Every structure is written in structure tokens, then in C-alpha cells.
Amino acid sequence: xxxxxxxxxxxxxxxxxxxxxxxxxxxxxxxxxxxxxxxxxxxxxxxxxxxxxxxxxxxxxxxxxxxxxxxxxxxxxxxxxxxxxxxxxxxxxxxxxxxxxxxxxxxxxxxxxxxxxxxxxxxxxxxxxxxxxxxxxxxxxxxxxxxxxxxxxxxxxxxxxxxxxxxxxxxxxxxxxxxxxxxxxxxxxxxxxxxxxxxxxxxxxxxxxxxxxxxxxxxxxxxxxx
Numbered sequence: 001x002x003x004x005x006x007x008x009x010x011x012x013x014x015x016x017x018x019x020x021x022x023x024x025x026x027x028x029x030x031x032x033x034x035x036x037x038x039x040x041x042x043x044x045x046x047x048x049x050x051x052x053x054x055x056x057x058x059x060x061x062x063x064x065x066x067x068x069x070x071x072x073x074x075x076x077x078x079x080x081x082x083x084x085x086x087x088x089x090x091x092x093x094x095x096x097x098x099x100x101x102x103x104x105x106x107x108x109x110x111x112x113x114x115x116x117x118x119x120x121x122x123x124x125x126x127x128x129x130x131x132x133x134x135x136x137x138x139x140x141x142x143x144x145x146x147x148x149x150x151x152x153x154x155x156x157x158x159x160x161x162x163x164x165x166x167x168x169x170x171x172x173x174x175x176x177x178x179x180x181x182x183x184x185x186x187x188x189x190x191x192x193x194x195x196x197x198x199x200x201x202x203x204x205x206x207x208x209x210x211x212x213x214x215x216x217x218x219x220x221x222x223x224x225x226x
Contacts, residue, residue: 001193008184008194011088015180016201018087022098022176023163023205029102030162034109039139041114052110059107065168067104072096072172088175097169105162112154116147156213160206167202177201 005012037055040048059067072093075081081092120143128138148155170179181198185191 002197004184004188004193005197008187011175011180011184012177012197012201014087015175015177015198016205018089018094018174019163019166019176019201020205021087022094022101022166022169022174023159025098026101026105026162026166027159029099030105030109030158033102033106034113037106037110038113038117041110042117056107056110059104064100064104064165065171068097068100068168068172071100071103075099089173093169093172093174097166097172097174101162101166101169104165105158108158108161109155112151112158113147115154116151117143119150120146152213152217156210156217159213160209163205163209164202 037052041052043049075096076092081095083090083092086094124142124146125138128142129135133141166176167178169176170182173179175183177198181194182191184194188194
């Protein structure tokens, strides 16, 4: 049933490597967007608050596939991205795809950050201000470190979701795991075995990430206990 792997396993390896690369970029962008959005949301400027609410509402209320395709077709018209090949896909497709994942993840990450910040006792903020720290210094030195510790499980879940969401990039021609599986399935005229292989790859990736997050969470917790 899986004899085809002897011939096509390089495609799955390339797809897996590309999925990991895109997911890492998407996670990094998601954290940056999320942190920026939550700071805007918690600011005293009403316009910034409304911008964040609009952004989160649009991202959470529309399919990720539509977001990916809109960003891809928009960037392809306004930016001359070179078609340099990376693991079988051009940068003109990888960059918009990773950006779309980051923008999508940023909306959810912003809400995760906000819940973590709210969970920190109000007295922590007052203590920082009483010590002479500015609002920004208090946020980055006192509030955010505690908030991150509280939201690690939720962040881990978001990262796992982003790895799986990367499969929608096959709509714009990014040769990640799902696209490679569908390509092999079309060659074999049998899509079930290649898709099963792709499913196993996603399962392995998410399980490894889950274990890494648990180890990191335990180490961080033990550090605070000490």
C-alpha cells in the first residue's frame, strides 16, 4: 500500500521541510502581530482600539483560504517578489503564504495575549508604577513576563493549529506536505495512501511541538517556583 514511498519520499521530505519553515515564519509573524495588536487594544487611543477590533473581527470571521488567496493575489500585483525556488516552491508564493498565516495567527494570538495580561493581578501594574517605572516599562518588565507564563498552553495550541492551517497554502501552489500528497495521489490515481502519509507527518510534527511546549512550560514553572 505504501510502496510508492520508495520513489516519492523525497517529495514528502521537501514538503515537510517547507511546512516547518513556513510554520516557523508564521509563528514569528503571529507573535509580532499579536503583541502589536494587544498593545494597541490596551492603549488609550480609541481609534487604535477600533482598528484592532476590526482586524480581529475580519480575520476570525472569514475563511483562512480566502485570506491566503487575497493576500497572494494582492501582493503579486503590488510587489515584484523574485521567483526563486525553495524546496520546489517560488518565493513569490512562499512569502505571501507565510504572511497570510502570520496575519491570521496574529488575530488569535492577540486575544491570547490579552487574556494573559488581564489574568495578571492589577496590583502588579500599580507596583511597577509606584516604583517609578513608566507604563511601557511596567508592561514589558513586569506584566508581559507573567502573562506569557499564564498563556503558554494556549500559545502552544495556536502554534499547533498554525501547522495544520499551513495546508491551505496548496491553493496558491506552495508545495508543502498536503500539496505533495495530492500531487503523488494524482500520479498514482489513488489519493488515500499519500494523504495518510501526510496525516502521519502532521501528527508527528504536532506531537513533537506539543512535547516541546510541555517541557518548556515545566522548566518555566520550576523557575518561578524557585
